[in-house]
Amino acid sequence: MSTKKFYELHYLNDELARKTGFNPYYVNVQSGLNDSLIIDGKEFINLASNNYLGIANDERIKEATINAINKYGLSLCATPIALGGTDLYKNLTQKLSNFVGLKSSIIYPSCYQANNGLFPAIADKNDVIIIDQFSHSSLVEGARTVGCKIRPFLHNNIDSLEKNLKNSLNYKQIFVASESVFSTEGSIAPFAEIVELCKKYGAIPVIDDSHGIGVIGKNGKGILEHAEIKDYQGIYTASLGKSIANLGGMISGKKSLIDYLKYYSPHLIYSTSITPPILAGIEKAICIIEEEFEALGNKMWKYRNKLRDALIKFGYDVRSSSAPITSIVTGTSVDTLLFAKELYKRKILATPFIYPSVPENQGVIRLIAGANLEEKTIDRAIQIFKEIKES
Amino acid sequence: MENTDYKYKINPNTNLFTELNIDSFGKLMIVNAIEDEFSIEVDEDDIEKFATVNEIIDVLQSKYI
Ligand SMILES: Cc1ncc(COP(=O)(O)O)c(C=O)c1O
Numbered sequence: 032m033s034t035k036k037f038y039e040l041h042y043l044n045d046e047l048a049r050k051t052g053f054n055p056y057y058v059n060v061q062s063g064l065n066d067s068l069i070i071d072g073k074e075f076i077n078l079a080s081n082n083y084l085g086i087a088n089d090e091r092i093k094e095a096t097i098n099a100i101n102k103y104g105l106s107l108c109a110t111p112i113a114l115g116g117t118d119l120y121k122n123l124t125q126k127l128s129n130f131v132g133l134k135s136s137i138i139y140p141s142c143y144q145a146n147n148g149l150f151p152a153i154a155d156k157n158d159v160i161i162i163d164q165f166s167h168s169s170l171v172e173g174a175r176t177v178g179c180k181i182r183p184f185l186h187n188n189i190d191s192l193e194k195n196l197k198n199s200l201n202y203k204q205i206f207v208a209s210e211s212v213f214s215t216e217g218s219i220a221p222f223a224e225i226v227e228l229c230k231k232y233g234a235i236p237v238i239d240d241s242h243g244i245g246v247i248g249k250n251g252k253g254i255l256e257h258a259e260i261k262d263y264q265g266i267y268t269a270s271l272g273k274s275i276a277n278l279g280g281m282i283s284g285k286k287s288l289i290d291y292l293k294y295y296s297p298h299l300i301y302s303t304s305i306t307p308p309i310l311a312g313i314e315k316a317i318c319i320i321e322e323e324f325e326a327l328g329n330k331m332w333k334y335r336n337k338l339r340d341a342l343i344k345f346g347y348d349v350r351s352s353s354a355p356i357t358s359i360v361t362g363t364s365v366d367t368l369l370f371a372k373e374l375y376k377r378k379i380l381a382t383p384f385i386y387p388s389v390p391e392n393q394g395v396i397r398l399i400a401g402a403n404l405e406e407k408t409i410d411r412a413i414q415i416f417k418e419i420k421e422s
Numbered sequence: 423m424e425n426t427d428y429k430y431k432i433n434p435n436t437n438l439f440t441e442l443n444i445d446s447f448g449k450l451m452i453v454n455a456i457e458d459e460f461s462i463e464v465d466e467d468d469i470e471k472f473a474t475v476n477e478i479i480d481v482l483q484s485k486y487i
Contacts, residue, residue: 183451
């Protein structure tokens, strides 16, 4: 192929943005996640971040981060297997393991990288990965790179999962993968039942708790606490960039497996280690969640319920959800962007999900009201949704 | 008798992808169900070939069943 042809094939088709006169992606933010967010110099109500507990701009986390910079500098400029590991890294992996109730953990630069690297490190062509049809791209793409049989099962459907398990007994190893809290809509996987089925069929469960850690469970410890799973024998992953308000992706589980990944996961060992200031920030965030989850969680749920109840009352088509995620059904990509545009005009930032992030014509606008917001801000947002409905 | 309860009507020539918006995982689920039902394994190249119910039947009859 000629160079010219290559570049002709790889370009951004911006037809949708032109059609709607709006591009909600890559906005130019000029502030941190305070009560309001500054975009292009204007104040917005931010319902688009995954800052569930509202701690992304917490002074204590900032201080811990700055202290770590003073001690270690910005980076050790090495992969974790070289000299990228610090005492901060070692202590934090233990703290994260204790937090979620598992034996051992490692931290990748992102959960996308962790999920992407997991299956290639533990599965081969003779295995089968049974995966919830709406699982996150990072899990799906990771599974695809193995080149093994992939069996999607119907979303959160235990019967469909079992049918797939029954038909997978000829494979060397069965894996069952799912998200805990599904990020586009807020449904929660029936994970206790999934784990039981895995036991019955000798499968290894893999759960991505990115939107569950620091969010669900009595003490915010995520899906294992929420589903009351004791002695979990599977694999656990989670992003540290959502309720933990930092960056990175953890994989936790049995010590023997984690020790194996420390030496056999290319996505970990050939990538510059997550940096000391971030590690210190995560550590502080976990301390805050351990001490203050009740108050922060109550605020998060209160805002979620208030917003959700109001939207339903105004007649919005709101997806059923068991998490602090509220998604309004908007349909086609054009309609979804037009609704996001209307919100943006009225100074609300929300997250539009369009195909291929969601199935075609099943677009949604996702709202997450973090505990950093003030209650009057939620009231103002509700008023704006009312005005849009009445206009 | 025609069942009008369904949101989408499928006939043998309905394009599963352009008309029913079935995505790549939807396609895999269809293939997996066929494989389970007939105890066969469909080649990846063949999976790429079909878009309608008729085309699925053609591929299955020509090579697998
Ligand atoms: C369910 C889920 N898994 C994984 C990721 C990736 O995590 P990270 O941002 O840490 O790469 C995300 C989103 O970012 C997510 O929503």
